[in-house]
Amino acid sequence: MRKPAKRVFLAALCSVCQALQGGMLFPTESPSREVKDASGLWSFRADLSPERSRGFEQQWYRKPLAETGPVIDMPVPSSFNDITQDAKIRDFIGWVWYEKDVWVPARWIQDRGTRIVLRVGSAHYYSVLWVNGVKVAEHVGGHLPFEADISGVLRQTSGSACRITIAVNNTLTLETLPPGTIQYMNDRSRYPAGYFVQNTNFDFFNYAGIHRSVLVYTTPKAHIDDITVETTFSDNIGLVSFNVSVLGSSKPAVKVTLSAQDGRCVASADGSRGVLKVTDVNLWWPYLMHENPAYLYSMEVQATAEDGQTDVYTLAVGIRTVKVTSTQFLINNKPFYFHGVNKHEDADIRGKGFDWPLVVKDFNLMKWMGVNSFRPSHYPYAEEILQMADRHGIVIIDECPGVGIRDIRSFGNVSLAHHLTVMEELVRRDKNHPSVVMWSVANEPASEMPPAGFYFKELVSHTKSLDSSRPVTYITASNYARDLGAPYVDVICVNSYLSWYHDPGHTELISLQLNTQFDDWYGKYQKPIIQSEYGADAVPGLHSDPPMMFTEEYQTTVLQNYHNVFDQKRKEFVIGELIWNFADFMTTQTITRVVGNKKGIFTRQRQPKSGAFLLRERYWRIANETGVLPTWARYPCL
Numbered sequence: 001m002r003k004p005a006k007r008v009f010l011a012a013l014c015s016v017c018q019a020l021q022g023g024m025l026f027p028t029e030s031p032s033r034e035v036k037d038a039s040g041l042w043s044f045r046a047d048l049s050p051e052r053s054r055g056f057e058q059q060w061y062r063k064p065l066a067e068t069g070p071v072i073d074m075p076v077p078s079s080f081n082d083i084t085q086d087a088k089i090r091d092f093i094g095w096v097w098y099e100k101d102v103w104v105p106a107r108w109i110q111d112r113g114t115r116i117v118l119r120v121g122s123a124h125y126y127s128v129l130w131v132n133g134v135k136v137a138e139h140v141g142g143h144l145p146f147e148a149d150i151s152g153v154l155r156q157t158s159g160s161a162c163r164i165t166i167a168v169n170n171t172l173t174l175e176t177l178p179p180g181t182i183q184y185m186n187d188r189s190r191y192p193a194g195y196f197v198q199n200t201n202f203d204f205f206n207y208a209g210i211h212r213s214v215l216v217y218t219t220p221k222a223h224i225d226d227i228t229v230e231t232t233f234s235d236n237i238g239l240v241s242f243n244v245s246v247l248g249s250s251k252p253a254v255k256v257t258l259s260a261q262d263g264r265c266v267a268s269a270d271g272s273r274g275v276l277k278v279t280d281v282n283l284w285w286p287y288l289m290h291e292n293p294a295y296l297y298s299m300e301v302q303a304t305a306e307d308g309q310t311d312v313y314t315l316a317v318g319i320r321t322v323k324v325t326s327t328q329f330l331i332n333n334k335p336f337y338f339h340g341v342n343k344h345e346d347a348d349i350r351g352k353g354f355d356w357p358l359v360v361k362d363f364n365l366m367k368w369m370g371v372n373s374f375r376p377s378h379y380p381y382a383e384e385i386l387q388m389a390d391r392h393g394i395v396i397i398d399e400c401p402g403v404g405i406r407d408i409r410s411f412g413n414v415s416l417a418h419h420l421t422v423m424e425e426l427v428r429r430d431k432n433h434p435s436v437v438m439w440s441v442a443n444e445p446a447s448e449m450p451p452a453g454f455y456f457k458e459l460v461s462h463t464k465s466l467d468s469s470r471p472v473t474y475i476t477a478s479n480y481a482r483d484l485g486a487p488y489v490d491v492i493c494v495n496s497y498l499s500w501y502h503d504p505g506h507t508e509l510i511s512l513q514l515n516t517q518f519d520d521w522y523g524k525y526q527k528p529i530i531q532s533e534y535g536a537d538a539v540p541g542l543h544s545d546p547p548m549m550f551t552e553e554y555q556t557t558v559l560q561n562y563h564n565v566f567d568q569k570r571k572e573f574v575i576g577e578l579i580w581n582f583a584d585f586m587t588t589q590t591i592t593r594v595v596g597n598k599k600g601i602f603t604r605q606r607q608p609k610s611g612a613f614l615l616r617e618r619y620w621r622i623a624n625e626t627g628v629l630p631t632w633a634r635y636p637c638l
């Protein structure tokens with residue numbers, strides 16, 4: 001591989017300073033809005049030039065990509081890495097170029113009261129977006145949406161023909177999230193001139209490309225830009241406070257109507273801010289905690305501008321509260337115990353590309369197992385996944401891509417400013433999901449390093465200023481006595497790999513060491529604790545008795561030893577356990593990974609290992625003990 005263009009790094013630095021403006025509502029159809037999906041086959045070209053800069057030098061965005069050189073078919077959404085037979089594409093670092101022609105209906109162009117927006121669900125990592133050769137947006141960060149108003153460009157260029165060009169760069173630097181470094185290999189006897197590698201401090205494969213849908217959608221010119229809801233209740237009265245921002249009209253008339261699932265209007269109000277009162281409220285409850293979980297109201301917002309045009313947007317609203325005490329996590333004032341999983345957006349061929357069959361299969365598997373919660377580790381997942389969690393009552397700890405912050409240079413001001421911006425983007429996108437009960441600002445940072453105290457103090461307090469209704473945490477693997485960020489979090493989330501990375505093979509030590517881990521953390525902080533990762537690799541089909549590392553028996557033995565301690569400590573202050581990992585996933589190639597990380601309790605193809613049956617039995621038992629189950633769910637094994 002060759003040296004990437006300097007612009008890779010410079011461009012990433014410039015945009016971190018921009019303040020976040022406007023909302024990021026999920027595009028939906030309504031009487032005033034249309035959505036056109038540009039998913040499908042795109043033209044694709046990796047810039048294989050030594051400096052990765054030919055595309056910019058030759059302005060590939062100015063004409064059809066096929067006229068600049070050879071292109072191949074590339075599905076969107078999908079990672080590009082595993083689509084071809086070419087290892088150069090799989091391991092490519094630098095700029096790749098995507099292009100697709102779409103037609104927008106002529107009436108969208110002709111009606112000057114129509115606003116046309118181009119939205120990319122996510123593209124990893126750094127993107128530049130052109131329409132008909134005109135630059136319309138740039139975005140830093142691989143897991144959150146970005147969009148551009150393209151009405152003007154379309155009206156000034158070729159009308160309803162819309163050539164979308166997206167250049168995406170997957171290079172990670174000390175200031176990106178997640179961070180990484182480019183290492184140049186200068187020993188000419190071993191590496192050719194310009195040879196470099198991308199180093200990271202996380203193990204999942206750095207899949208890249210356009211990972212989520214590209215949508216073209218409309219709103220009226222005067223449109224609902226953002227909606228924020230916060231909910232609470234008292235006795236049988238639910239309260240929904242709302243705040244609607246409208247752009248393009250100085251005095252819009254706003255009407256808000258809340259309907260129950262049977263379509264009955266249960267509350268309404270006029271004005272862009274207010275509180276809706278819902279009598280005989282149906283609260284949003286997690287799966288397996290209530291006989292009628294995941295109840296969602298439908299909130300219709302209408303904004304009518306001075307010229308009489310009305311924009312309509314409908315939002316699903318779950319009414320629930322979240323509170324943390326020194327020993328408990330309360331949802332609707334009742335203790336909630338997280339029995340769940342950590343996941344990855346990861347599958348054969350498509351990599352991190354959004355895929356409905358995979359999403360539905362994963363939710364079916366989670367519900368089969370009695371999972372009531374998951375952490376979308378280690379980055380924000382597709383919005384459709386959060387919508388599924390809302391609809392099925394699966395509780396989410398929403399994590400930003402602050403994974404692998406292990407280099408002291410990644411605790412500087414540029415990194416912090418970017419991290420704050422990413423939290424703004426995350427909260428802006430996910431604030432209205434009832435399933436999201438806590439924000440996680442990072443995973444396993446070097447939180448014992450001197451700058452970590454200030455860094456996490458700022459990060460946690462900024463996140464709380466964005467959303468005061470949810471607790472904030474980060475996931476630590478540091479020693480309890482040296483962790484400098486823990487004073488600022490609401491819940492202590494600890495990862496440990498006893499008898500795996502430490503004392504490998506010695507499962508008999510888990511009980512002693514895990515008891516010590518919990519008592520140390522609780523003794524110092526008196527905050528509730530989640531075991532946010534634990535587990536062991538199991539190569540499916542590998543067996544041994546007595547258990548040996550990498551066999552299914554070893555994985556289940558590790559789990560059982562952890563569970564014995566959890567069962568004691570959940571009577572005190574342990575409020576959750578999240579297995580690492582739901583499924584095997586692809587990693588960078590190293591000597592510790594056998595074609596990926598095998599700590600899944602399911603294979604990458606979603607077939608169960610022994611551990612899945614063990615956890616299923618356990619999670620349903622816990623749910624039977626602690627929850628109020630629907631009749632059908634009381635005896636899941638029959």
Ligand SMILES: Cc1cc(=O)oc2cc(O[C@@H]3O[C@H](C(=O)O)[C@@H](O)[C@H](O)[C@H]3O)ccc12
Nearest residue numbers: 203443444477495497501502533580597599
């Ligand atoms: C070398 C090492 C030691 C250790 O104690 O923990 C630890 C954790 C690591 O990463 C976390 O664990 C998972 C895993 O290794 O399977 C990762 O997949 C996960 O993303 C991490 O949060 C890595 C290395 C070590």
